[in-house]
Amino acid sequence: MPFIGAAIGAIAGAIGSVGSFIVGAAGTFLGKLALGIGFNLASAYFRRRKQERPEPTGVQIQTQYGADVPRQVAMGLVGIAGHECHVNAYGSDNKWLQDVYQVSDYFCSDLNRVAINGEWVTFDRNNPDPAKGWPVTSGDYAGVVWIKWYDGKQVAADAALVANAKPADRWTVDCKGIGNAYVIVTAEFVRDNQLGRPDMFFEVKGAPLYDWRKDSTVGGSGSHRWNDVSTHEFTENPIVMDYNYRRGLSVNGDLFCGMEMDASDLPLDKFTSAANVCDETVEGEARYRCSIMMDCTATHGDNIEALMKSCGGVVIDAVDGSWPMVGAAQPVVATITDDDLVVGEPVRWQKYRSMSELVNSIQGTHPDPEQLWSMVGYESIVLDDAIVVDRRTRDVPMDFPTVRSPRQAKQLASIYAAENRLEATADITLRPRWQVLKAGDWITWNSARYGTKTYIVVSRVLKSLDSDKPRVAVLSLQERNAGIYDGVQNPVPIVPYPPGKPVYLQEVVNLQLAAVLAGTADKLMPAIRAQWDAIDDVTVVGVDLEWWPTDQPASKGSLRVSDDVSSAVLVEGVVSATEYSVRTRLVTSPQRVVAWSDPATITTPDQPYTDIAVYLASLQEDMRNFFKDRWTEAEEIFERVEYLAANGATANVEDIVDRKRFERKIGNAEASIRKESVLRVAADEALAQDITAVSASVDQNSAAIVQESNARADADSALAQDITAVQAIADAGTAQGLMKWEAVAAPGGVSARFSLQGKATAGGAFRTGGAYLDVLPDSARWVFEADQFIITDGTVNGSPFVYAGSVLKVQNVVLGSLTFDVLQSSNGKLVLKGSGSNASLEIFN
Incomplete structure (x- = not known):
């Protein structure tokens, strides 16, 4: 997200006008309504597995650098390392450091929390320094770091950045950053304090958004106005985010994010119903909340699908606009029977899905703000009865990177799993009286042949007046049941790390090396046994080992073992009577920076002529x-x-x-x-x-x-x-x-x-x-x-690799590192030996 740059034009959307008029096979026109994004999501994930590009998320763990960073808009509560766009040192001996981190290309509501070096810290909002901002009052950096927050509504450049810029034109009075939310971190270098440069992470309340339910001019109640950002408020409601994205977000007339849809194409009554469902209280929290960094370079379909995924919703596209329908039971608006079908028109009814679309287990992760927004697992959804029917586990990994609530993540996984097992589908043609049905409506079909089931209307097509059966309604149906939206049991609570800064293991403890022989009694090979104390750090998931001949550091062998293993035998590339260097490095989750240990040395046993033999x-x-x-x-x-x-x-x-x-x-x-x-x-x-x-x-x-x-x-x-x-x-x-x-x-x-x-x-x-x-x-x-194996390029002298008569002849060889026991010239006059504990060079006349 470039801090101050030219506007990026609105990205062409992936959402087509599926509700527009289309031409039928006979040249007649058909009016169509259809469910779009978010429908049958579990089946889609099972088929897709690997996505072409990452889906939008509410977390950015790594700090971004450079100018080529996509513009993005923070919505809801997000965790972000930010885009470091300006670093400046000033003062005597460069005692002071200024870091500028941009967190959004659009206005934000507030800076909620700050973590330094992986630890949440407190700062004094009531006693800010006029130039440097709020002082940090806890942790290792208390008294030496200050935080200054700009929400994007600023109209002037920061005075301290301008006054201390080196050279002066690096930050001028024109660098206002209007519409850009950013944080200035000022750190003081204290000679006796070896803390190093702070590693920053921010929890931000994202964009203030327009909520039509709070606008008295469009039937709501309140002072919100679409064209006045100062009236907008912070929200975590995914439907409110969806509405604002469809209308488009702009700063100073630059509409750089969103679809720029007309308000008339977004029916407020439909949006209101969906938004109200999201705001319902379930177990002490809103039913559906969303944390998302809206990617301005992604297709509109990717962004809207991420919003719909966070609330179990689908998009309904029609000739008169588009609107969402969130994951909640809907009223049954009609009951039809077989007598309502048009005689002579085909009926397609399918009881089961293809096995390639079935899912019986869903598991994945979601971000946890209490663990520095790390991705943690939610409680898996396993449909035991479905596993018995399928005779195998059909598991689909489904992460919810925009959902910070474990209850909500599990609820959504339950919805998508249960929805997938409602398998019945149908295509039917109804009499003209049923043309009032629309995509998204729930109906009951009481059929003598196919049974009584509840369906959602996936699409509706009306045949035109000049067709043979004018104004009949052609419906595509998908089985539905209100029970799939029932609440699930409370998820197992995730216990966060205790207060205070945890002490992490930095390397294996008590590494011991021994020279050993591996193999059977008559086939022994030199090897190295590495052993260390058992690991009790829960953040360590494995140990990496590297070893090499001490005088040949480029010839490395490597091995990774799990954290429950405390020893390993190193054999690969190990030869006799040679000094080796061995080092280790911890593998952690969540990932953190861990350095290689200092190498330890060991000399392998003298076991000549057995390695290759x-x-x-x-x-x-x-x-x-x-x-x-x-x-x-x-x-x-x-x-x-x-x-x-x-x-x-x-x-x-x-x-x-x-x-x-x-x-x-x-x-x-x-x-x-x-x-x-x-x-x-x-x-x-x-x-x-x-x-x-x-x-x-x-x-x-x-x-x-x-x-x-x-x-x-x-x-x-x-x-x-x-x-x-x-x-x-x-x-x-x-x-x-x-x-x-x-x-x-x-x-x-x-x-x-x-x-x-x-x-x-x-x-x-x-x-x-x-x-x-x-x-x-x-x-x-x-x-x-x-008997012969030859590599040739087809020319007379182009056969550098020839195996024949149990002899390999190789010409024009370039070698980097060579390990050998005996090296002898073809005439036998020069012999170089390197086996055992000695080495010799022999030259014969």
Whole structure:
């Protein structure tokens, strides 16, 4: 939010005029009303999961710097680190520091609280310093920090900033910041006080907003006037915020935030009903409150959806305007029966949603002002009965970054979860007498065929006068129930940190290192064991470890362990008889700045020639088993190739959708193409298979190609395979090739595999080769089986990497750090040894 800058034009909205007239298929015009933003939010979150951009929030934890900061408007009670837009030191030896933090690009109501270095402090509002403002009276910075607040209505530049600016033109009398709310923090440097520069965080009462319910000129009661900001008041009502945003917010004629809608397009009776619901008292607080930094660069749809999400609301768009309907039970305005349906018009009724849209558990976080506006978890909503029906947990993470009340957050999660399980939908056509129904109305449909249910009208379309059925009402319905808005039990109270400044752990205590051997008795490798005292700081969630050869600091290994672990064995990159440095760093939540500890050193045990030998032996055994398994699998597939080429596909299998066979034979020459598609579906299993077998033979010489695709799913697992196999047999021998893709998801785990295999047999001898890609959730590997492996760019000298005859030849190598036991020249004249406790350089004539 640039402190003083040119106006940013109004951003084009994401909300289209869905209530406008649209053209029907036959050229007739249809008048339409529809529910817009906020409808079926839980289903939308389950499908979307990752949003393209962060949603608007009421919290900004990190201080912003630089000029390229979006303009934003604080509404409701917000926590913000601010945009540091001016820093100035002045006085003898630069004793005084001035910091300017902008908190909103629009007027604000008040500075509520201030935290310094993570601790709420008090300041004396009754005895301000004329130049520096309110003195801080508690905490480490008492008596050395002052706070000065500007709410955006100032008409002159701050005198102290102008007088002390260095150079003088950095802050002049023209730097008034009209319409911008900001805080000046003045700190005094005390030589014997090593506190350092204060880290600031502000709790701000956001913009004073216009409330039409307090405007006597439009039917309300009070002195509020739209064009007079001085009459506006602080509010946390999300519907009042929505109205002001739609009308648009401007400073000195610069409308930089909002939609600039006409007041005539915002029906006040609808807005009043919604705003009054938000103000209702529930368990000692307003039913729905909102804390939001309205992002002036976001689409209108993103901003309004954030407001609607905070009150369980939806937007209704119609030809005569737009208005919100908040999360509360609505009266049933009509009851219809099957006799009200227009005969001959289609009726679509669906009892259940798609499984991809169902949710049975919602959990997430919301900001807690008592914990410095950190995001904390609200009590999760779990629909046990729905989990039984779904036979699995279908959890959706839903954070409420604009809701500071744990009761409200849990209430909203309950509403969205319950709303999702009201699954019935319908599209019906009613007689003209029902054209009075509108989007958002609740109706009861008493149907002999589909049962009696209550629905909300999602959209209403009236057919035009020149259609075959003029003025009939086409309705889209979604099941509704007043019970979804029932109150939930009080959430478990979150106990904040006790008063006073907590003492946090800064590093692990009593770090001890030991040189050990890891592995079995005949396969020992040097390692380092790190151990420390158990951690009892609840803000610590883990420990990071780093280690490296002391004289090679760039060759680092790393490991992260959880906070309930107090030891670790470090093996990666560790070689024998070498001094290593080890350091640790705490991982915290909420995140805070924690430095790496000073490194401790340890020398690994002398265990020469085992490091690489153990690794190679293990790798050789793994590869032997891996290739054995893969080739056994390949042999089974090649046997299937011969069978399919000779006999067709899966004969005598039921549920065959299609089978085709083309063949021709003349003398000893024969060619055939066989195709088969199979579908099999049972209550708990589904199978789809497609096979093509192509073969040709003359006497004993034959060639075959088989392509097979399989997709199988049951209640526990899913399997997808795609296989292409080729085979040629003649007197000279047999050649076989195989390419296979496979993906598996089962209780035992998930995996993806790609295989390329080949085999050539002649005179009883054979050779195999292949490449294999295995991918698991925690690892992935490429394995190549070949006598030669070459990387080339296609030129005569462009093969710098050649493996052949168990020898690897590499040219033009650039190395950074190299760890070795023995380094020997190709002619054997130069030998450099670095293993064990000694090192030597040998040169032979």
